[in-house]
Amino acid sequence: MKGFFITGTDTDVGKTLISSGLAAIFKEKNMDIGVYKPLLSGASRYHPNSDTSLLKEMAQTKLSNASITPFQFKEPLAPYVAAKLEGRSIYLEDVVAHWKKIQKKHDYFIVEGAGGISVPLGEDFLVSHLIQELQLPIIIVARSDLGTFNHTFLTVQYAKEMKLNIAGIIINGIDDPPNLAEKTNPNLIESFCKVPILGILPKMQVVDAQDFKQIIKDNIDTASLIHQMQQNG
Numbered sequence: 001m002k003g004f005f006i007t008g009t010d011t012d013v014g015k016t017l018i019s020s021g022l023a024a025i026f027k028e029k030n031m032d033i034g035v036y037k038p039l040l041s042g043a044s045r046y047h048p049n050s051d052t053s054l055l056k057e058m059a060q061t062k063l064s065n066a067s068i069t070p071f072q073f074k075e076p077l078a079p080y081v082a083a084k085l086e087g088r089s090i091y092l093e094d095v096v097a098h099w100k101k102i103q104k105k106h107d108y109f110i111v112e113g114a115g116g117i118s119v120p121l122g123e124d125f126l127v128s129h130l131i132q133e134l135q136l137p138i139i140i141v142a143r144s145d146l147g148t149f150n151h152t153f154l155t156v157q158y159a160k161e162m163k164l165n166i167a168g169i170i171i172n173g174i175d176d177p178p179n180l181a182e183k184t185n186p187n188l189i190e191s192f193c194k195v196p197i198l199g200i201l202p203k204m205q206v207v208d209a210q211d212f213k214q215i216i217k218d219n220i221d222t223a224s225l226i227h228q229m230q231q232n233g
């Protein structure tokens with residue numbers, strides 16, 4: 001399977017906005033793109049603002065909300081914990097079984113995890129283990145401000161230890177004008193992590209997914225991402 005797994009240094013770093021924007025850009029290029037956000041906590045997959053709905057709408061896929069997100073949980077917690085509170089147990093093989101069903105429906109996929117790369121998703125697995133199963137290259141979404149170096153470095157080291165294929169890092173939410181940490185972080189991250197920065201995205205005053213798609217186009221070499229997707233798999 002070809003595509004990207006969008007992970008991050010934390011929850012709320014912009015994975016969904018970036019995943020849905022990238023999916024919309026690939027769709028515009030006539031690519032047959034699907035989305036998968038297997039575990040959603042703290043929202044209903046049918047709510048118009050849920051990760052699931054935004055991904056589906058931007059990718060313009062016919063996949064149902066239930067197949068994009070087979071597992072949903074009420075509480076806004078790590079999926080493993082949210083599942084436990086409902087007396088449920090989720091196993092990696094269940095998530096992979098759903099993936100095997102939907103992956104036949106599109107040529108390319110954007111997959112979003114939940115929170116950061118080591119968040120517990122189920123009984124026996126973290127986000128990183130799901131990535132190993134899906135065998136997709138990862139894009140790491142990181143914050144822009146002070147403190148992000150440490151989170152990003154640790155995420156990259158862990159991803160390397162887990163033998164994941166890292167396509168690059170997207171730094172999201174830079175201020176206008178950028179503060180001193182935001183100005184110096186990209187070079188610092190690139191030189192110590194030895195992973196390419198794919199783009200630096202500004203903080204939006206009013207968040208709109210279509211406008212964000214344009215921001216991605218303006219700041220990320222999406223043609224090169226498409227090329228990478230076509231080569232992989």
Ligand SMILES: Nc1ncnc2c1ncn2[C@@H]1O[C@H](COP(=O)(O)OP(=O)(O)OP(=O)(O)O)[C@@H](O)[C@H]1O
Pocket residue numbers: 008010011012013014015016017018051113114115116172173174201202203204205207
């Ligand atoms: N560049 C940005 N400018 C302004 N707001 C942003 C930006 N990126 C993300 N946001 C906002 O930050 C919030 C978190 O973004 P998003 O839902 O994409 O995070 P996430 O990493 O997918 O979180 P989760 O781990 O819950 O899936 C959202 O309200 C989103 O609109």
Ligand SMILES: C[C@H](N)[C@H](N)CCCCCC(=O)O
Pocket residue numbers: 011012040041042075076077078079114115116119
């Ligand atoms: C509910 C939230 N929006 C995420 N999907 C889940 C985030 C779990 C984070 C767990 C942690 O790193 O402490």
Ligand SMILES: [Mg+2]
Pocket residue numbers: 015016017051112
């Ligand atoms: Mg999200």
